[in-house]
Amino acid sequence: MSDSSFLNWPFFEERHRVLAAALEGWCASHLPVDHSDVDAACKGLVAALGAAGFLQPSGAGAGEKLDVRSLCLIRETLARHDALADFSFAMQGLGMGAVSLFGTEEQRLWLEKTRAGKAIAAFALTEPGSGSDVANTATLAEKVEGGYRLSGEKTYISNGGIADVYVIFARTGEAPGARGLSAFLMPADVAGLTIAERIEVIAPHPLARLKLEGVFLPESALIGKAGEGFKLAMSVLDVFRSTVGAAALGMARRALDEALARVQARKIQGEPLANLQMVQGHLADMALKVDAAALLVYRAAWTKDQGAARVSREAAMAKLYATEAAQEVIDAALQLHGGDGVRHGMKVEELYRDIRALRIYEGASDVQRVVIARTILGEAR
Known part of the structure; x- marks a missing residue:
């Protein structure tokens, strides 16, 4: 437990x-x-x-x-x-x-x-030419009579291929760069939307590349106001970025549990591994990282729940530290398992694959460093 x-x-x-x-x-x-x-x-x-x-x-x-x-x-x-x-x-x-x-x-x-669990959702932001650089979004949404016509590609879309509905971001052109994007609600059964590719990754989950060829969406599909898609996307990530840190925290806790069980059961020269000071040092470092990650994650969540308009700094810190620390904790747990740690079917081996993507999606670790630095520099000025 x-x-x-x-x-x-x-x-x-x-x-x-x-x-x-x-x-x-x-x-x-x-x-x-x-x-x-x-x-x-x-x-x-x-x-x-x-x-x-x-x-x-x-x-x-x-x-x-x-x-x-x-x-x-x-x-x-x-x-x-x-x-x-x-x-x-x-x-x-x-x-x-x-x-x-x-x-x-x-x-x-x-x-x-x-x-209610009666429909599956997806968030379609990333493109072949724009991951962290959302302002470089190329998918176009042309204003036509009664709505918009969308053309372009999205990739690495989670739930791509099984989703019933997508929130998709496209360029409507109100201004250059980030200020010319809008968000739309797009049912999966619209004409012109195809699953161009299913993408296999290190820890399998549904991922796909979407192709949009003249997809028509009525004006009622527009979420918020035209031209405010970037602000909308950042507001969503501001809320959910902390939860990525929480997921990493859960994986780190499991890795620590697995390591504790292993070092108490496994013996070397007649003594449990847990009796070795070197092993105890690893366990101490792992526990420290777990608690530090938890404090950052739940500080960010609590701050948002208290009514803060934006928690960009707190959420970025939570995601960055929790995901990086979890990778280190899981790696240490795998090391303490020895050869069994890289054996397919072992929980620590599964965790090792599961954690890696969390340092990339919803803003890669270096992007979080930029967010933090810009925030503290702005405060200093």
Whole structure:
């Protein structure tokens, strides 16, 4: 059983402790799932999480606010048990984040479906020529009678190929660069949208390259105002970036648990590995990184929940430190397992593959460093 004493920190309320306990019980009965068919596993996880009510915090209806602490607790817990379950939950939130924050009443009908686990969401921002550089988005949305016609490509789109609805960003041209982007709600069955490629990665989950050829979307598909897509995307990432750190934290906690079990059971020269001071030093470093990551993640979540308009600095710090520290903790856990650590089917080997993408998506680590530096320089001026 992982350490849960952090739930007594002042960041949390009783409802968060109740949520954590309920989800822990659900995870013990339902996770991990079979990953042999990733598409089927993700569809099943979304449906099961929705039926159990755990997708409700992934979105916010009219008059509601996203509870970032709940989002982080859910992601941490799911990631500790099964990274694919965390992914399935996270994409319901990220995919519908723009609708939660800026959507119309009509658009929120999709939000009701994704929160119930009856539809799968996706967030289509990245392109072949623009990852971290969102301002370089090339997909075009031409204004036509009754709406917009979209053409272009998106790539590395999570849930690509299994999503029922996409939030997609395209250039509408109100101004150069970032100020000329808009966001749209796009059902997966629109004419002109094709799955050009399914992308296989180090830790399998549904990823695809999308091709848009003259996709027509009515004016009602526009989320927020035309030309404010970049601001909208950054507002969504401002909320959900902390939750990536939470997922990394969950993986790090699991790695520490696996390491603790290993060094107490494995013997060298008749003594448990845990008796070696060198091993104890590794364990101490791992525990320190886990707690430091938790403090940064839940500080960012708490700050947003207290009503802060933006938490770019706090969220960037949380994501950067938690993902980098988790990579180090998992690597140390694998090392303590010796040869078994790189054996396929071992949990630490699985975690080693699972953690790597978190240092890239929703803003790579070096992008987070830029965000932090620009924020503190701005404050200094």
